[in-house]
Amino acid sequence: MSYDPNNIFARILRGELPCNKVYEDEHALAFHDIAPQAPVHVLVIPKGEYVSQDDFSAGAPDALIAGFWRAVGTVARELGVVEAGYRFLANTGADAHQEVPHFHVHIFGGRDLGRMIKRFDD
Ligand code: 5GP
Numbered sequence: 522m523s524y525d526p527n528n529i530f531a532r533i534l535r536g537e538l539p540c541n542k543v544y545e546d547e548h549a550l551a552f553h554d555i556a557p558q559a560p561v562h563v564l565v566i567p568k569g570e571y572v573s574q575d576d577f578s579a580g581a582p583d584a585l586i587a588g589f590w591r592a593v594g595t596v597a598r599e600l601g602v603v604e605a606g607y608r609f610l611a612n613t614g615a616d617a618h619q620e621v622p623h624f625h626v627h628i629f630g631g632r633d634l635g636r637m638i639k640r641f642d643d
Contacts, residue, residue, distance in 0.1 A: 523572075524570040525622055528622050529621055530623035530625060533550070533566075547568065547588065549567055550566055551565040551566075558629065559631055561628065563596060563600060564626070566624065567589040572623065573622070573624050575614070602631065606630070607628055607629060608629045609629070610629070611624070611625065611626050611627070
């Protein structure tokens, strides 16, 4: 899948659309999800044109990969969810219901999140 430079997160990165920002550095931008599924629900996106985790891990430069994952950790600490615990998640492709085709990590916290994912036979 080729990168769509007009996807919503690309437009947020360019400042064309607003976001409720929680963190920004040279590698990453983090902002609150517009439809939160937990008391804390923040999205962290890399500053680069990557459709998904697959694309990012295969093609991004080492400095961006390192900087991005450091930013995910920094954001979680700044959100205050480390002590109680949190979950991060990156939907990748159709089976995972990825909606926005710019790689992003969800950080969920602020309540007991239950165990893992829905069982396949539920
Ligand atoms: P995905 O299913 O791609 O992993 O998740 C996309 C997420 O982006 C969803 O949780 C959705 O609520 C969030 N989202 C979609 N559009 C916007 C937007 O314009 N602003 C923000 N802050 N979040 C958005």
